[in-house]
Amino acid sequence: MPDWMNRRRLAVAGTTALVVATGALAVNATTASADRGHARAKIARATLHSADGSTVGRVTLRQTRGKVVVKATARGLAPGFHGFHIHAVGRCDANAPDGPFTSAGGHYTGGRPNHGDHAGDLPSLLVTDNGRARLKFVTDRFTLRELRDADGSAVMVHAGRDNFANIPDRYSAAGQGGPDATTLATGDAGARAACGVLR
DSSP, rough: OOOOHHHHHHHHHHHHHHHHHHHHHHHHHHHHHHHHHHHHHHHEEEEEETTTTTEEEEEEEETTTTTTEEEEEOOSOOOOOOOEEESSSSSTTOTTTEEEEGGGOOBOOOOOTTTTTOBBOOOOEOOOOTTTEEEEEEEOOOOOOHHHHTTTOOEEEEEEETTOOOOOOOOOEEEEEEEHHHHHHHHTOEOOOOOOOOO
């Protein structure tokens, strides 16, 4: 066989090898991108800001086998218990017309009407005397997919403690026994001290 034919066969073989290799790289890149997307789908994060714009904490939610592991750290907050919730809208506007962070709407209810049962009702955040807090727990009341609906979700720290609407009927307020409408909606945790959009 003439030399020029051998050279042509080698050139064609080299091109084929290059195409195969390039295809493998494309497949690997696509797989890596899908893996990154899958990893992002299993984790959500929120940076908590106070009304003056200061960063006061971070929250991480990790989806795992039908449950969500929630980790929170905070600093610069008033010592004591603070209401800690998922709110229904992913918007944390400190200058909202109805007050700081009211743009985040009410609690994420997950279809449960009363506070204490809302899907977004979380354990209270206990801040120590140095203004710091650390919290970790597991919930099966929501999934990250549910929180990532059309208007998103936010994590909220309230100024006051949360009673989870746990007011027995033997107590009375304005002639009515048990929790009133406000308590059933919010747990009387007061103003919104810090907010973070889940991303």
